Amino acid sequence: MSVFARVQRGAQRWYTPASPSAKWDEGFFLVAVWPFDEPLEIAVIDIASPERHEMLGEVTFPMGSIKVQQFDKKKFKPPAPSWHDLELPRSSDGGGGGRRHEFRSKIQLRVYYDAAYHVLDEVTSYASDFQPSARRLRSQAIGVLELAVLRATGLRSTKRPNGGRGTVDAYCVAKYGQKWIRTRTLLDTASPSWKEQFTFDVFDPCTVLTVAVFDNSQLSSAEASRRGDTDAPLGKVCIRVSTLASGRTYEQPYSLFVVHPTGLLQCGELHLAVRFTHTVLVLIVFVVLAWMPFLVLPTFFLYLFAVGAWNFWQRPVGPAQMEHYSGGVPQAMLEEEFDAGLPSGTPPDVLLQWYLRLRETAAHIQGFIGDVASKGERVHAVLERRDGRATVIALVAVAALTVVSYAVPFKALVSVTGVYVMRHPLLRRKEPSALMSFFRRLPSNADCIYRVVITHSTT
Numbered sequence: 001m002s003v004f005a006r007v008q009r010g011a012q013r014w015y016t017p018a019s020p021s022a023k024w025d026e027g028f029f030l031v032a033v034w035p036f037d038e039p040l041e042i043a044v045i046d047i048a049s050p051e052r053h054e055m056l057g058e059v060t061f062p063m064g065s066i067k068v069q070q071f072d073k074k075k076f077k078p079p080a081p082s083w084h085d086l087e088l089p090r091s092s093d094g095g096g097g098g099r100r101h102e103f104r105s106k107i108q109l110r111v112y113y114d115a116a117y118h119v120l121d122e123v124t125s126y127a128s129d130f131q132p133s134a135r136r137l138r139s140q141a142i143g144v145l146e147l148a149v150l151r152a153t154g155l156r157s158t159k160r161p162n163g164g165r166g167t168v169d170a171y172c173v174a175k176y177g178q179k180w181i182r183t184r185t186l187l188d189t190a191s192p193s194w195k196e197q198f199t200f201d202v203f204d205p206c207t208v209l210t211v212a213v214f215d216n217s218q219l220s221s222a223e224a225s226r227r228g229d230t231d232a233p234l235g236k237v238c239i240r241v242s243t244l245a246s247g248r249t250y251e252q253p254y255s256l257f258v259v260h261p262t263g264l265l266q267c268g269e270l271h272l273a274v275r276f277t278h279t280v281l282v283l284i285v286f287v288v289l290a291w292m293p294f295l296v297l298p299t300f301f302l303y304l305f306a307v308g309a310w311n312f313w314q315r316p317v318g319p320a321q322m323e324h325y326s327g328g329v330p331q332a333m334l335e336e337e338f339d340a341g342l343p344s345g346t347p348p349d350v351l352l353q354w355y356l357r358l359r360e361t362a363a364h365i366q367g368f369i370g371d372v373a374s375k376g377e378r379v380h381a382v383l384e385r386r387d388g389r390a391t392v393i394a395l396v397a398v399a400a401l402t403v404v405s406y407a408v409p410f411k412a413l414v415s416v417t418g419v420y421v422m423r424h425p426l427l428r429r430k431e432p433s434a435l436m437s438f439f440r441r442l443p444s445n446a447d448c449i450y451r452v453v454i455t456h457s458t459t
Helices: 222-226 279-291 293-313 331-338 348-383 387-409 410-419 432-439 446-456
Strands: 003-009 013-014 040-049 052-061 082-085 105-111 142-155 170-177 178-183 195-202 208-215 232-240 249-262 265-280
Touching: 013 052, 040 105, 052 105, 052 432, 142 170, 142 208, 142 249, 178 195, 208 265, 222 410, 222 446, 232 249, 279 293, 279 410, 348 446
Parallel strands: none
Antiparallel strands: 003 013, 003 040, 040 052, 082 105, 142 195, 142 265, 170 178, 170 208, 208 232, 249 265
């Protein structure tokens, strides 16, 4: 008898070499991404003859039953293997109550999610994220990337509703790392002006920022929306972060091209402003100002002078207009601003969109205020002894800080604290600090509200 094992998940399939002793000691990697809807199937097959293979048993692992191992291979070992029952094959008639043998074989496996890897969903040369899947293994940000989507000019029309003139309803989508952003859609214009700004955390300078322009096909006609037509691409721009100097602003137009059956077509230009700020320069400035605080005010005024001199050098040639400029403001926002009459002449569906947008903004503000209030309640909980053990620990820590702040010079204390907070990612721990874990576990009124809601729903 010579048997081999087949490992399969979806379209991924691997085979072990045939072995007469049913011992393989083989390892396989299979890509698993969210939402983990495909099970893992392992089958043991006997080579009865070159023309006929007979299945001896199989075992199936639903994706939810596999444990995630977020371990560092330099410190921890993979989990130990375990034995699993092989389900014997059903009868050939396909019935659910097929005959089974009394003897059931077992197979020894080591199955786990290795979250130390990153599954690339981009081309390697244009990838923007190399961080591992496990959050505790990810490094800290080394800088901030700022992107300003200014405007586009000369966009090519991709649709002609009802056989009329070509229209362009353009919007931009940018991706860097795990963050996606999207600008608003400006209707019926080949030269849209978005003037929207976004920020991204940079973990690796050898990554690429991608900005794409699309023509919205859902707004051209109701028929296109029912068909589910995809938005037509008008080109994309790729910017490598490692080519950006720290602290310098790059503002320039980028040509947009798309591949067409007739050849390469230019679809216009996209004007972007990009700036990458590295934390090392901020750290140096902080240490200098901490040891020489008399330079704080001169540095501040020097910065104001430098900004004013630069703006004076870049001043416009012609006189400034006294009229209000609203070229970059969408028409819908102007209608909302000037719609102050009662009753309103705006259609009900547009009013509903305005209300939902205002409600979403208010929900964000309410959530932010709630988070700030929860942090204040946790600080106050230490002083009013809601948690006895936490109060004792906090009082001991405060007493120690009192002695340290008195004995250590203030400049040295500020410098050491600033350097520790802005330290390099290689010197940071993968898991949250003990101070943050202690603070997050302090009681707040949010816990009381939660208990009231649960009690009311159960009764």
